[in-house]
Amino acid sequence: MSTRPNILVLFSDQQRWDTLGCYGQKLDVSPNLDQMAAEGVRFENVFTCQPVCGPARSCLQTGKYATETGCFRNNIGLPWHEKTIAHYLSDLDYEVGYIGKWHLASTGSYHTFRPGSPEEKSEENYQTKPIPPARRGGYKDFWLAADVLEFTSHGYGGHLFDSEMKRVDFQGYRVDYLTDVALEYLHNRSDQKPFFLFLSFVEPHHQNDHRRYEGPEGSRERFGSFDPPGDLKALEGDWPQQYPDYLGCCASIDYNLGRIRSKLAELGLDDNTVILYTSDHGSHFRTRNKKLENGNIDDYKRSCHDSSIRVPMIAYGDCFKGGKVIQEMVSLMDVPPTILNCAGAEKPKVMKGRPLQQLVSGKPEQWQNEIFFQISESQVGRGIRTEKWKYAVYAPGKSGITDSSSDVYIENFLYDLENDPYELTNLVSSPEHVEVRRELARRLTRRMIEANESPPRIESA
Numbered sequence: 001m002s003t004r005p006n007i008l009v010l011f012s013d014q015q016r017w018d019t020l021g022c023y024g025q026k027l028d029v030s031p032n033l034d035q036m037a038a039e040g041v042r043f044e045n046v047f048t049c050q051p052v053c054g055p056a057r058s059c060l061q062t063g064k065y066a067t068e069t070g071c072f073r074n075n076i077g078l079p080w081h082e083k084t085i086a087h088y089l090s091d092l093d094y095e096v097g098y099i100g101k102w103h104l105a106s107t108g109s110y111h112t113f114r115p116g117s118p119e120e121k122s123e124e125n126y127q128t129k130p131i132p133p134a135r136r137g138g139y140k141d142f143w144l145a146a147d148v149l150e151f152t153s154h155g156y157g158g159h160l161f162d163s164e165m166k167r168v169d170f171q172g173y174r175v176d177y178l179t180d181v182a183l184e185y186l187h188n189r190s191d192q193k194p195f196f197l198f199l200s201f202v203e204p205h206h207q208n209d210h211r212r213y214e215g216p217e218g219s220r221e222r223f224g225s226f227d228p229p230g231d232l233k234a235l236e237g238d239w240p241q242q243y244p245d246y247l248g249c250c251a252s253i254d255y256n257l258g259r260i261r262s263k264l265a266e267l268g269l270d271d272n273t274v275i276l277y278t279s280d281h282g283s284h285f286r287t288r289n290k291k292l293e294n295g296n297i298d299d300y301k302r303s304c305h306d307s308s309i310r311v312p313m314i315a316y317g318d319c320f321k322g323g324k325v326i327q328e329m330v331s332l333m334d335v336p337p338t339i340l341n342c343a344g345a346e347k348p349k350v351m352k353g354r355p356l357q358q359l360v361s362g363k364p365e366q367w368q369n370e371i372f373f374q375i376s377e378s379q380v381g382r383g384i385r386t387e388k389w390k391y392a393v394y395a396p397g398k399s400g401i402t403d404s405s406s407d408v409y410i411e412n413f414l415y416d417l418e419n420d421p422y423e424l425t426n427l428v429s430s431p432e433h434v435e436v437r438r439e440l441a442r443r444l445t446r447r448m449i450e451a452n453e454s455p456p457r458i459e460s461a
Contacts, residue, residue: 011277
């Protein structure tokens with residue numbers, strides 16, 4: 001039996017940070033995550049590097065920005081040559097497995113393949129088909145997944161594909177079933193190697209074809225008395241109807257985390273397993289972004305606002321113990337080097353993030369306390385978030401679907417987060433903040449260059 005720690009990543013989809021009790025949620029949504037935070041380490045200020053599913057996942061698997069891998073929007077497959085955390089850990093003699101939503105295999109038109117189009121018949125369309133081994137990002141030892149799981153299943157019932165590319169049907173609630181598979185894996189695996197298991201839920205992402213969030217039965221009654229977050233309360237969206245089911249999805253994941261921790265304890269693995277919980281991006285419940293011709297906003301993310309980019313992150317095991325709360329700003333880009341550090345490996349030079357162990361030890365190496373993010377699909381956008389400021393720009397004349405970057409950007413948003421935490425007053429045209437915007441433009445330019453982008457020209461609003 002190996003003495004190196006096992007590593008388990010639990011990954012939710014489209015989950016706001018404020019859905020958990022340890023981040024201020026008043027309803028009893030997350031007792032197990034709250035307990036894990038009390039025993040482990042909670043990161044207070046965590047942000048995605050890309051508020052879209054596929055791009056964020058490409059960053060998390062490679063440690064490189066989405067523009068570096070080419071996966072700048074949904075429905076662009078991870079290039080064959082990209083080395084992922086699964087490859088690195090396999091090289092370290094870890095057993096690597098993946099369960100759930102992948103979203104990094106298919107390449108084609110935006111979101112879905114048009115019926116009858118060349119892409120629909122292409123071998124690169126795996127959205128509802130089994131993913132061949134070469135498109136699984138190095139997860140070679142255990143596999144049960146679908147490229148776009150919300151296309152092959154619903155809140156209740158559906159199917160995935162196993163390592164032999166065979167369809168596996170399931171009934172019952174989707175979160176429960178994926179956890180059943182993880183528990184079976186943990187129970188039956190050999191202990192000759194440490195394991196790295198990535199468990200990727202769809203929840204609390206909305207169910208696309210049903211156009212709503214699908215919590216477990218009874219969610220609306222259980223969480224109907226919710227207190228809406230301040231940013232939602234101030235804006236029109238679909239949160240009054242959708243938030244109880246959204247919380248129900250989050251509560252289901254929390255319940256199943258409890259099942260997993262119980263199984264680890266039963267197997268005697270709890271003291272030698274690092275658990276990391278986080279999400280790819282948040283949800284603004286159609287309160288942001290541009291309105292459609294009918295006046296509606298058909299979107300939940302793809303904006304610079306904290307409702308889109310701020311996510312929860314809790315870690316337990318190894319050095320992540322003691323109930324610590326880390327206040328420094330953390331990016332999803334920091335997760336890949338953190339995982340490799342758990343396995344005793346140095347950060348590869350290609351990875352842009354920093355191991356979070358530096359913050360936990362209290363010895364961060366020049367920790368840059370700001371977040372850089374890219375935005376696609378709704379726009380070609382870039383931004384940074386500091387403790388006080390949110391600053392975002394967009395590329396005029398560029399499409400967020402076909403263009404990954406630009407040479408020219410225009411200022412789009414400036415928020416004073418200390419005085420306007422819900423981001424309701426845009427100061428991008430304020431004459432009192434000209435010097436602030438100039439300084440933030442310089443900082444944003446530097447971060448774009450660090451991400452291997454060309455130096456841009458940023459014009460005032």
